[in-house]
Amino acid sequence: MEHYDAIVIGGGVIGTSIACHLARFGAKRTLLLERGQLGGGTTAQSSCILRTHYSVRENVVLAQAAMRAFDSFAGYLDDAEADCGYRRCGYLIVAPEGAAADAVRASLAIERELGIEARELDAAEARERHPLLRYDDVAVVGWEPGAGYADAYLTMTAFVRAARRAGAVVREGVEVTGLVRDAHGRVCGVETPQGAIGAGVVVSAQNIWSREVARWAGIALPLAMSRHSVMTLEAETPYGHDLPVVKDLVSPGRIYFRSYGGRQVLVSEGNEGVDIPEPDIEQADVPLDEVVHVGEQLMHRMPAFESAGLAASWTGVYDVTPDWNPVLGPVDGVPGLHLAYGFSGHGFKLSPIVGRLVAQAALGIEPDLPLAPYALARFAEHRLLTGRYGAGAVS
Structure with a gap:
């Protein structure tokens, strides 16, 4: 069975950012699996607006960090060719x-x-x-x-190029059909029609397909x-x-x-x-x-x-999600699995920092910013990140 340091499921702007950061943080054998074409899902439909204006303070902190990355994108990725199209x-x-x-x-x-x-x-x-x-x-x-706006295709392809240069492998047209667990219940890989692939950690960035990982893991994901x-x-x-x-x-x-x-x-x-x-x-x-x-x-x-x-x-x-904010990080009771879903219309603008923080958490590195406010458990614990603007992508 093939084995990688980390596997990322989903090749949109969030998944490619996570794969890029995993490889750059030392998981050189990172594998990104995309069922269709890279960026062919919801990333291709983004309006690509960049702003820090939120009523949820935690979101402002994330967006500020993401904006710094967009603002010096080539330097952030250490790639003179990287261009996010930021206007x-x-x-x-x-x-x-x-x-x-x-x-x-x-x-x-x-x-x-x-x-x-x-x-x-x-x-x-x-x-x-x-x-x-x-x-x-x-x-x-x-x-x-x-604030302003950028280009989703340019941003995503820059993440892919940086990931590959850091050693990651990217495969399109590969559908993940399940999770592999060891004798202790830890997620240690994924199932595909071509066979199982092992991994030290699995990150799901499946966006609107996240109900699949919920079914595989036997957990409830509000979506x-x-x-x-x-x-x-x-x-x-x-x-x-x-x-x-x-x-x-x-x-x-x-x-x-x-x-x-x-x-x-x-x-x-x-x-x-x-x-x-x-x-x-x-x-x-x-x-x-x-x-x-x-x-x-x-x-x-x-x-x-x-x-x-x-x-x-x-x-x-x-x-x-119920509070129109993402779920980021590990899953209680499912060791070896990390999530990045539920962006509710503002994933693109957060993609650099989300990729960084989720990759850090997946590799056991203390994240630069706390992920606890975005934990899946917040829904059961009634700790919603409710904004003053109500339902909708302003937050």
Whole structure:
């Protein structure tokens, strides 16, 4: 039987980051197994927004560490070719008076306490940074100048290249069908149609397929799958890459949008989405009434796009936990198994630091940041990481 220091199941941006960090931390014989193509699952559907604005302090800490990695990506990976496509255009969040405005102000305060540049803008400053928006129904405008967006494919391929250079093996088209356990119940490998493969530790980064590892391990993993529609709208008005990412808490769907280049804007709602019973990454058509519904919200906030037309649309699926935050680290009662799932729509932006911390924990290295807040046990122990924004990917 083949044997590796570590096996990672799942070849999206989270799994490739974990494999990269495992190899770089000394597990030279790391094996990454992906059932399909690398990045062919939910990573390919990401909007790739990078920000530290969260109402959950632990998330701000993680996002801050991830942002540092994105900010010096080539140096972080010790790879002059590494490029994550990071565009620092800023993150502008608008909210109506009441609980939403209070949440924005509290979140900005958390960022500032941690040394992140973030503040409230007055009307003149807001118009200077984004002159295309209307602000007459807005009570507060939050601003994070260091935020922006990146490129999922570039990021993932950089992780893969760094992993391979550190000695990791990457295999596509290999489906894991079960876990191998020793006489003491410790996970010591995986089953595949081609045979069993041994490992010192197994890390599952299976995203919406995480119910599989729950079945293999005989554990309960809180997980729902939520489909979200994304579209690009094109108008006559140019919408350059220098314009900030916008989060609109005034709109019914709490839409977010960013430049997609030229005269196009990528836009989606930030609510709970539509639950689906089984994992599905097929690109379902976005119904016309939904395009109209989202488009009307964009046009309300940005009147220059009143005559915009649909350029493209697709759907993405989130792996959602009860508190809309991920599960990271070891599993009580299942030695040898570590998890990284449940990112609930904000996995891409956390991928560098999640890969680092999960790899450290899997190898018995004290993680740079505590993983205890993200433990699976928090659900049974009623320690949810509940944010002030409620359900949805803002957290």
